[in-house]
Amino acid sequence: MTADAVGGVWQYALELAAALAPLGVDAHLALIGPAPSSAQRDRAAALGVTYTETGLPLDWLAQDAAEVRRTADAVAMAAALHGADVVQLNQPAFALADYAMPIVAVAHSCVASWWDAVERGPLPTDLAWQAALTGDGLARADVSVCPSAALAGTMQRLYALPRRPQVVHNGRTAIPSTGALADHVFTAGRLWDRGKDAATLDRAAARVSMPIKAAGPLAGPHGEQVAFAYLDTLGSLSDAAVADHLSAGPIFASATRYEPFGLAVLEAASAGCALVLSDIPTFRELWDGAATFVTPGDDEAFARAIEALASDATARIEAGERARARAARYTPAANARGMADIYARAVAPRERVAA
Template sequence: MAGGRARTGRDGAPPRRGRLMRVLMTADAVGGVWTYALDLAAGLAGAGVRTTLVNLGPPPRADQVRAAQQVAGLELVDTGLPLDWTATEPAEILEVGAAIRGLARGVGASLIHLNSPALAAIGGFPAPVVGACHSCLATWWAAVKDGPMPDDFRWRTQALWQGLHACDVLVAPTRAFAEATALTYELPAPQVVWNGRTPADVAAAEREAMVFTSGRLWDEGKNLAVLDAAAARLPVPLYAAGPVEGPNGARTRLEHAQALGRLPAGRVAEWLGRAPIFASSALYEPFGLGVLEAAQAGCALVLSDIPTFRELWEGAAVFVDPYDPAAFVRAIERLLADEPARAALAEQARVRAGTYSVQAMSAGMLDVYRRLRPQLFARAGQEAAA
């Protein structure tokens, strides 16, 4: 636009015209990182940033591929390469890192966003590297288990230590997890950029007498055994959506809660639209996208009393000892019996959920990118003004 000022997005992002920034981002289709990556890529696209999304581990399912195809400017590359936490030896992680480095060169990436920061250990990347700390075995072990870590956890933790120290900048989805990461890996605390979700577009439905939970049910960190025990004493059914078997062979079995299996995002949204209460007994949760989705859908939240949930949902949820099934039963029964209190709590959660938007998450990440590549953002603005 000759003679005019450079146009920017609402977040001060680079304009959509001119030279576009390309981010190479890793992801996996196993859990919440896939959702995070697609939401972030969609938010970045609105600021003129294109994403090459490199999938590691099991291939994405058909509904996940369709969701990726709906994101403007996103190129999906499914590699079949192992995840860092399923690799069989340290050399395998370095090999995957080298493959990612080669892909970054091939697509001309302006910046590399590793949702598996262990991959940075190989070094030599052609652009600055952002390491996104979503979870790790060492902090998981500290929250879920007792005693020393087993050997296979130790070498993976060492590999992640090397990768974290090799990144140009680190981000984490909560202050609680940033502090845990800094303490565990002897680092300055990563920058906090809260995760975000766009509320599902689902028609309003009548709330039914039930409780809902979702996530990687096989993960011991989700502590589903406590909710399963509570389900035996609840006057309403407790439904659990999510896989019961993980890619690492971990498995869980429900005795009292009703397992729904893995559901597409649209079906989860429908369940959340009918459930008056969402419960999580997690011992380990660096953020908890399932909780955010429930809050956006108007569910009252009954959550384990862990630092992450306190940080995100203080004043908008009921908190319960994660080891006490009876405490979950009491909290849920009180809300089932008191509709006005339940509705008020659900509204508080819905309002709080507005803080954790895709727009805010994207703005935070663009801030990180801008500090790493200021000249590229400046050039994009100059080209748009020409």
């Protein structure tokens, strides 16, 4: 299984790999891109997950299509040497190689779906070639998967796929709550990413009575940088530090315009945090009835929703319990069962032929 240490795919891959073990599936991670941090290494060790650092470039950080194809060839060779029965590519563009075993391509996000949600007009040239590789990889894979039906529909539309990708929701280990109600709002994610629209929460922060604390990087890998006037920015935090913040029971807010799934929202919900979320298809699919929804970009509405919860402890506790109950659907075990079923069906035809 390929993984990277840059974003949520690392958390997803670690917990999936650990949850597959009780099902009799031995998962080994091929780490693509930058090396993991010491905290990430410790987390992998704690879960008993093995991985190999390949030093190969990530598809969305590659210089050109040829570099992506070279990485794909290297992954295919490594999978063969490892004796893998099936390969899960968490970067679909890496399906563009000759693999000796079935390929399951999981699309967690892509530049085309990001652009579709955030910008207008055709993809610029420097992104179009990346999107083309992703589309080709999805079409070439034996099975394609998305973490939400919203993303699956978008991917089928954008890439004209003959079949909609299968949907297996992500999972995350629940974060225990202290039972407190923290006197602040919390958000987490790539703050530099325009798709996350932290700017809306920054404007809302000027209108609410409690601070909005924001965890995540302010600078991106391509030189993107942001600064905020009202958000209390915390920088990049370890998983453990984020869990500490969420266990204290803040209101959790996300104003994102683009979210294929939203592991940070799931973490907050599992800790019993009341959710204030942008009204986008993914969040409606996952959290309808368990969150307060706000029109994307409407900072005044975000402020009103936050203040309504901040001023009514009973309503806030009830909202947190609804979020916690919904989060119980999205566990690593459920994710592993869904993926293990896909692996079994992917390899079954080859087993029948061999027999």
